[in-house]
Amino acid sequence: MAERTHQQAEGHYFENEPPPKDLKTTVTLAREFINRHADEGRRVVLVTSGGTTVPLETHTVRYIDNFSAGTRGATSAEYFLENGYAVVFLHRQFSLLPFSRHYSHNTRSFLDFMKEEDDRVVVDQQHQEEMLEVLRQYTQVKREGRLLILSFVTITEYLWDLREVAKLMQPLGPKAIFYLAAAVSDFFVPRDRMVEHKIQSNEEFSLTADDENGNGNGRPPAARTEGRKLIIDLEPVPKFLKSLVDGWAPEGMIVSFKLETDPSILVKKAQYSLQKYAHHLVIGNLLLTRKWEVVFVSAMDGEKWIRVPRHRRTKSFSGIEALVGAADPTSKKEQEADSSLMTEHSIPHGEPICEIESLIIPEIEEMHTKFIQQTQARNGA
């Protein structure tokens, strides 16, 4: 019964929320890419990245967004590529991209890396070495045709794209991974409750809202002014993870993320999600420690923390290092023991920063290998 209700909710969603304008192009590109790599026997990962928007008006002036620069997704995509995967990178428009992420979304302008030399623009000496390495990786991946970049803005665009790409990935069987790093809204404004025009803030001009209140279906608009206040009531998005596991991608390995801010509920929520959807791996992370530690929760390996060694943690991130371990009851002692050593002088210098995704992806690759073997054994048996 619950199953039927979910299918109905999903059906209702896609019947009522229009597909993105570029869906045909997306499908054409994705089909060619996926089939080519399927033919070559390569593993393919769909990496979703960045936040989805929930527009409040059809002609959108205001929207609700989910915080994400796209760092997790863009960085993970690079390590999947390094590990031989073909990557479909479905990202929020203008969020970070693999490779170019090293030079965007920072406080400097891209032109600050450039200088004029003999009437030509070149990269300045200071940045040559690192950029050359990045450019070579990027060029190689492009030459091999192993990276497909797709984009979304709204929650509805995201869900349409996810559904269509997932279906196209079915021929990959267990060689497909879904690595769902995007920050997807749990709530949305249904099309039939969305006002057309910008919501007016002063009462003199909000009279027109009366015309829209009806919308022909008697349901009040989801966003509306009441007196001097703006009231928004949002409806739940159907649980697309359930659709993915049960319908769109029955054979692929599915990795979801759980971002929390409260350490006391992180592991519980990750376990709850794994039980509820019965997929393969939940990666739990806290907003304020997400670049230094994550927890893997899976049926295969139980609960497993992955942590960047203290002296190799990036500091270019406004996290709170004292919170590392706070969501992990087993780490309490280690944490206290560590903290006694934690003085400026005891930190070894000169060791390079370690991106946590460089630890996450090899772990996943190993699980994926087991996953493929198990599926093959089952099918062979």
Add this chain to the structure above:
Amino acid sequence: MAERTHQQAEGHYFENEPPPKDLKTTVTLAREFINRHADEGRRVVLVTSGGTTVPLETHTVRYIDNFSAGTRGATSAEYFLENGYAVVFLHRQFSLLPFSRHYSHNTRSFLDFMKEEDDRVVVDQQHQEEMLEVLRQYTQVKREGRLLILSFVTITEYLWDLREVAKLMQPLGPKAIFYLAAAVSDFFVPRDRMVEHKIQSNEEFSLTADDENGNGNGRPPAARTEGRKLIIDLEPVPKFLKSLVDGWAPEGMIVSFKLETDPSILVKKAQYSLQKYAHHLVIGNLLLTRKWEVVFVSAMDGEKWIRVPRHRRTKSFSGIEALVGAADPTSKKEQEADSSLMTEHSIPHGEPICEIESLIIPEIEEMHTKFIQQTQARNGA
């Protein structure tokens, strides 16, 4: 009485909403910059750009945003610089910047402009000429110290920065312009109604909300789940334009923007705003034609449309060209006459795209000259 109420609302806002962490740095940088240019007798413009966010949680996972890539602000800043102004560019973090805007926020990765040549990274031949021109402009502006880049994310950071920078600009007298192109939220979540942690979407985990409901002050949180819905009620932001005109910047020329989606109310709303705040210029624009036409509404010149000639309009923008003129009753005939000519073949080819800001800024410079003369005449009398 209304005045007193507004001042109270402003006072309450700044007493309750904490300043941005980097406010001191902002003030130090802005003071040095403004004083230097004031000493040199230069005109200074504060350009605000991009959208403000309204966080729903203290540890922000969800927020409300106002649509803006920052194109209007970044482009305008370049033309102000070209016209000799010093520019304080107060922009939403990661939104478009003057000069680098030509190479960011497009569908290509910045690395697509680069190639390897003799083990070095250089800009490829195809983009050399244009990028050299942009880099030269940028380098000159930096050398002359005429561009100060500041950033905000939230509505509260924006208002604090605006207030402090405006006060620092008072010594400039009428030589200051405030060019308020940022898309600023009319609504916000007061700090004392903001929940600390991520709002939980499923009922199993939302029990903690009870603890937060009280907040010690008996006011319900502004964002909360009710059953399976997310309810948000936002309070009005005090009218900072009034504060700017009456208090923070009594002598500067103030230019505000009015973005609408409904052509039938655009001019009325611009006029209403000009009457209400008694500042100097409202620039009205429609979401779907904003790169092709704007309307100036001022006491000085009345209502005046500025339009890019049809054959020089950018097409790299998902606007609706048929809406050009729709908010301007006087243009109806012209529009109809034009549309009869509007076939693919009749568009002259080869003329360069004209950015509407290249028409807007010289108009404003002219008004600013008159404004300075009038102030000087008044003060001399």
